[in-house]
Structure formats: structure tokens, C-alpha cells
Amino acid sequence: MRHTASATHDLGRSQARAAWFFLVPALAAIAVFFAVPVVSGLLLSLTDFDIYALADLDNLRFVGLDNYRHLFHDPRFWTAMKNTLYFVVVGGPLSIAVSLSAALLIQSPLVALKGLFQTVFFLPVVTTLVAVAVVWRFLYHPAYGLLNRGLEWFGLGPIDWLGDPAWAMPAIILLAVWKNFGYNMIIFIAGLQSIPESLYEAARLDGAGRWAQFLHVTLPMLAPTFLFVTILTLIGYFQLFAEPYVMTGGGPADATLSIVLLMYEEGFRWWNMGYAAAVSFVLFVVILAVTLLQLRLRGLLTP
């Protein structure tokens, strides 16, 4: 008896030792190349790290919250924040609505060739963002672009998509929706498939039509999927970068300058790394606040 107990004990100890052997590579990589940089980023944002400090660390000074103070008085920061929110608030819900519509259509029992539609709708997701942004840059060409050609048939346009400050962000949103809707569509399809058919049968017995079934069965049952998709999408959309970088460079007149693009420009073009770090932390706080707010909202909505 004692013998077995001590054997299990030994086994437990040797398992614990083995566990650390398996964990060390991942934990070390995550600690050194993620956790440490995140914490240093916070410290960096409290310094005036710039191109002089890059050349010689003796030029580095601790400046407290100066970067944050400066940031809140920087009109470009507010422009970037406004543009990013525009992209998130319009592009996020739009892309989720498109994803859900696609999922509902494809999942309809009436549809043949579900696999084909699913694959094609998903195709933009796997393509390289930079490459398709290059393609869309030309689709948006005011004179030769296919988009204006299409509008022409309907007697509309021409629109200077990427040259007009009022249209540049909508153009980027359109590209983002096209590129991303397939991803959430797949998640919605899986969510739809997991709704038990018996719920629909019960609803039909109660005399519910298609629309009522959608409102009282599909939507409530999709709520967890919906929350997951919304959080993931908004987090992703807050990080807008490659689209404006490739298509507009943030222009015209800063109309598509996003927070991450501002961070990139300040940090890696002008080497104002202390300031850029402050920008990145404001982004982090905003994303965190929005995520927690949604989780809280969900807590309020589902008793």
C-alpha cells in the first residue's frame, strides 16, 4: 500500500518535471518575445525615445506621461482615432451582417451546391491582403476601374474612390468586407448547424412562420456565436493597417489614416518610438474596453 502511494507520488513528481521540460520552449518564447516587449512598450511610452536615442541610449529621458499628454493634443491622433472608429463602427457591423446573410442563404435547405458557394465566398479570406489591396487599388481607378464602369451601367458616378476624402474610407470598408466576410460566414454556418432541428419543429407546431422562426429560434440560438464573432471582428478591425498602407498611404488628407498606421509612421518612419508606444497603448486600452463592454452587455442581456 505504502509502496503504491509513494510510486504514484514519484510518478506525479516526474510528470511535473517532464511538464516543465515540455513547457519551457513555448513559455520562454512567449515571455521573451511577447511579454517582455509588452511591458517594455509601456515603459517605452514613458520615455522620449527618438532617433537620437536610437543612435545613443544616453539621449533617452524619462518623461512621465508627456507622450500621452502630447497625444491627446495631437490633431492627427484624433483624426486617426476618428477614422479607425469609422472603419470599426461601419465596417464591423456591415461585414458581420454580410457574413450572416451569406450563412443563412447557404444554409437554406433549398440551396444546391452549398460547397461551391462556401468555397468561393471563402476564397478572398485566404488571399494575401497586400496583393488584393493592390488589385482593388486598380478596381477603384476613377477612369479605368471596373467599379466605376459597373456604376456607369446604372447611370451613377464616376466616383474618385481613393482620391476623394469622403469616399476613401468607404472604399477601404468595401474591400475589407469583401476580403473578410467568408471567415465569419463559416463560423455562422457552424453555429447554424448546431441549432437542434427539434426547436424549429416545436416553433412550427406553435404556428411560427419562417420569419418568426428566424426571430425566436435562430437569432437567440446564435447569440453566443454572435458575441464571439463580434468581439473577434471588432478587435481585428481596430488594427486596420495594410489596406490604407497599400491603397492610400493614409490619404487623401489623412482621411484613411488609422491608429496602427499612425503608430507605424511615428515609430518606424520618424523613429519617435516613445510616442508611437503611447499610441499603441491607447489602442490596446480602447480594444480592451470595447471587448469588456461587450462581455458585460452580454451578461446583462442573458440572465
Added chain:
Amino acid sequence: MNARPLQLLIHLVLGVWLALTLVPLVWMVSASFMPSGQASQYPPHLLPGELSLGHYADLFSRLQLGRYLINSTLVAGSVTLISLVINSMAAYAFAKLRFGGREPLFRLLLAGLLIPAQVALLPLFLMLKHLGLVNTYAGVIIPGMASIFGIFLIRQYAFSLPDSLLDAARVDGAGEFLVYWSVFLPLCRPILVTLAIFTFMGTWNDFMWPLIVLTDDAMYTLPVALANLLGEHAQDVELMMAGAVLTVLPVTLLFLFLQKYYIRGITLGGVKE
């Protein structure tokens, strides 16, 4: 509404939608074969007047596209291999080994998912600069070596594997590494394939980090090279489209052949919540 007209309507909507989704990609391929200047004509052409392979030849002979293809393949391949080993090791510990602090440690890792990667970029760059790794393959690969999401995905899958198989190997006297290597990994094959595709595509398509850490033209990955090419050749629409095709083609083919695994990864990470 009757089922019949409704069915027609749904197919009509889906058909139009499908066509619109394909237009940018089809035009990209079509324009890449147009002779120079044809894509910048009014009214726009949908198909090349004559098939021209010149832009592809140009990309390889004059603009080192082969080099970028190799860089991208090397970087995405290395990240995939390294991260698969490192993540699966950690997942093995989290799912199949008992040790003190296992759950709190895992929750701590998950909390890290809330932090956007951009927050780490600036110090990471300074760190790698200090280590002399800026503008090296290692510099691009390092941040992708381990991923919290990857560990999470394998761990979730591993819970469904019966412990009895591992225990049987242990009773036979196999050490933990042997159990991991010859029992656990083969059992995890499906999820490893899924994760491998995810990682390869994600790294292949990644833009911001390679843009930051690669400073020398010869080291560029395809997306960085393409963005750079746009700076010099924005007027050569057909050439740019050929470059876009070559960038997109490998990952698209990978997806088309292995989409079953790829889609499973999304739903595993997505609906489990």
C-alpha cells in the same frame, strides 16, 4: 411565398453574389496576361486581347520575384515547423501532464490573447536590433515561434484523446518524450495539419512585421516586395497584377486542396467558446 420561386430567388442572389466575389480575382488573373497598357484603357477590358506572358517573365528575370518566393516559402515553412513542435509540446503538458499551477498558468496565457500584437512591435524591433537580428530570416521568424492560439487549439483537441493510450505506453516504460513523440503527436495529426495550414498561410500573408524587420530588398517576403514594387511600378498595372497572382496563388492552391482541414480549424477555434 412558395418554395419554388423562393428557391429560384435564393439561387439568383447567391449566383450574383458569387460572381461579384470572383470579379476582383478573375480580373487580377486576366489583367496579368494583358499586354502593357491594355488595363489602362477606356472602356476597361475584361479579357486580354492577346495572351501576354511578358509580365511574368519580367518579374522573374528583372525583378527577382524568384528570390521573394524563396524568402516567403522559407519564412512561412520555418515558422510552421518550429511553432508546430513548440506549441504541441506545450499543449501536451497542458492537456496530458499533471503539475502544480497548470490551470492558472493556462488562464494567464489566454489573457495574453487580449493584447494586440502591435503593442509588442516597437520594443521587439529594438530588442532584435540589439541582437543583430534585424534584416535576417531569424528576425522574421522569431515572433511566430510560439503562439497562444496554437497551444489552445491543440490542447482542446488533445482533451478528446483517451489517456489510456498514453498510459499504456508509460507502463511499457516509455519516457514522457517518447510518449509525446510516438503516441501523442500521431494521435494529434488532424489538428496538427489544420494548424500547419493556418500558420503557413498566416505567415505567408503577414505584412506588418516583415515590413518592419526586413530592410534590405533581397530579404523581402512577397507581400513586402509587392508593396515596394507598387511604389516604383504603380503605372504598370499588368505587371502589378502578375505579381499579385504569384503572391496569392500558392496560398490559394493550398487552401483549395486542404480546405476541409482549414475550415475545421476555424470552427474549432470559433464555436467551442
